[in-house]
Amino acid sequence: MSELVQEGNIFILSIPISFMIPRVEEIHKLLDIVENHEGPTALIITSKHHKIFSAGMDLKYMQKHGAWTGLSIFSALMGLYGRLLSFKVPTIAALNGHTIAGGLIFALSVDYRIMARGKFTIKMTELGLGAVIPRGGNVVLSTKLTPSVHRDLVLRCKEYSCEEALANNIVDELVESQDLMIRARELANELASLGEKKDVYICVKKSMYYDTIDINLKAEIKKIEWKIMGKEESKL
Amino acid sequence: MAELSCEKSMYLMKMPVAFSAETFQDINEKLDIIEKAQGPKVLIVTSKHPRLFSGGLDLKEIQKKGLDYALALYDGILKLSARFLQIGFPTIAAINGPCFGAGFLLALAMDYRLSVPSAKFAMREINLGMPLTPKGCAIFKAKLNPKMYRNILIGGKSLSAGEGKDEGFIDEIVEKSELIIKSKELAETLADLGNKNEVYSCVKSSMYHDPIKVISSDDNLHEYCLKILKNNFNPKL
Structure with missing residues (x-):
């Protein structure tokens, strides 16, 4: 379950460590509350787990509901990425642990990390699992990262330590665990004034990332694109 | 008015620090002259002011003439920047001081940037409640790394020349007394590439196909952003 806490102008959203469709829907509802807040606003996203920020999509959910239904989580997630890329207020991901696959793309969809x-590691696991990264996910990676980091994450399944993540601009700052939320709040307070004129903030973000947003918001499952490598389509 | 001088194949243009409609027309005419010249050529652009490279659009003129004039200037800087993005000879910005707004955009539209250590770079549009449209963002996206793209457009802060060098959008930092000398040294190594104008222009048009396309085509998001910009327009900026 997700949880939203308001501290004045700052909102803190704690997400569960993996995504399934009802959880994505719940996150959307909580995001509505943040976007409807008047005056200066900023949002911090973190998780309550002691060592995982997000592991991406919920593999158990997929197994339980069958691959084809399970895979519909991809389009739901891309809708979420598209929304965060054009969110009306400054957003900060406070990464409290491993940040993996769909969870990494989620973290990259917000403004600051x-x-x-x-x-903790940062990685994309898809190639190792024989799975495909959808275009919507790849376009977030290519928009927010440099070409060599995008390649190493996706084509080599390179695991980045947090120090390497900082050196390669995957994250903006590295702080001691106990200082994570302190620093996140500090940055959120600094940025909140930019979240006052929400029409302006969303306009600039849409202008900056319009093609990435477009691809994600319009994403839908195409059997050909989503096919798990090595399995017959009929089994999906 | 901009001042244009020429030494062998090397052109030096000194711009005024603010862009008015006349400035754009004048700069475009001077670019026409350079384009027509035969043989190797290269252009260095700096400012007429001793300490300021560019303050961007001419706010005094905008205060006098209002919103429509401001929008015409916005269109002017986009067209001029798009022209630089595909012009058929190498271009160098010799940045002699602070470089803001439209001036920053134009400097990025050139091929190389040399800067004095004291220069500052900023887009203050987000602080002023005047969102850039996709057309205004396109060149930043093409020329900056993802982190700088974010920091400059939604961070609302100014960056130093040192940060510019670290992040790759400034090629070299040089002392003020050396700025034009170093720019000319670089220009000399590039002038031959400006001999075959159609080749140089073709390569640049291919490289920057996306921003050129975004700037030259109309879309709904651009109109939507302009609407927000109009709502927040404050002539007393």
Whole structure:
């Protein structure tokens, strides 16, 4: 379950460590509350788990509901990425642990990333699992990262330590674990004034990322694109 | 008015620090002259002012003439920048001081940027409640890394020349007394590439196909952003 806490102009959204459709819908509802807040506003997104920020889509959910239904989570997630890319107020991901696959793309869809120092990894697991990364996910990676980091994440399944993530601009800041939320709040307070004129903020973000947003918001499952490698389509 | 001088194949243009409608017309005419010249050529652009490279659009003129004039200037800087993006000879911005708004956009539209250590770079549109449209963002997107693209357009802060060098949008930092000398040294190494104008222009048009296309085509988002911009327009900026 997600949880939204308001502290004056700052909202803190705690997400569950994996995504399934009802959880994405719940996140959308909580995001509505943040966007409807008047005056200066900023949003911090984190998780309550002790060592995972997000593991991406929920593989158990997929197994339980069958691959084809399970895969519909991809289009729901891309809708969420598209929304965050054009969110009306400044957004900060406070990465409190491992940030993996769909969870990494989620973190990259927000404006700023602060990570807790620790033995946490950042990686895309798809190629290793024989799965495809949809175009919507790839376009977030290519928009927010440099070409060589995008390649190494996707085509080599390179695992980045938090220090490497900082050096490669995957995250903006690295802080001690106990300081993570302090620093996130500090940055949120600094940015909140830009979240007052919401029409302006969303306009600039849409202008900046319009093609990435478009691709994600219009994404839908296409059997050919989503086919899990090595399996017959009929089994999906 | 801009001042244009020429030494062998090397052109030096000194711009006024603010862009009015006349400035755009004048700069475009001077670019026509350079384009027509035969043989190797290269252009260095700097400012007439001793300490300021560019303050962007001419706010005094905008205060006098209002919103429509401001929008015409916005269109003017987009067209001029798009022209630089595909012009058929190498271009160098010799940045001699602070470089804001439309001036920053134009400097990025050139091929190379040398800067004095004291220069500052900023887009203050987000602070002023005047959102850039996709056309205004396109060149930043093409020329900046993703982190700088974000920091400059939605961070609302100014960056130093040192940060520019670290993040790759400034090629070299040089002392003020050396700025034009170093720019000319670089220009000399590039002038031959400006001999075959159609080749140079063709390569640049291919490289920057996306921003050129965005700037030259109309879309709904551009109109939507302009509506917000109009709502927030404050002539007393």
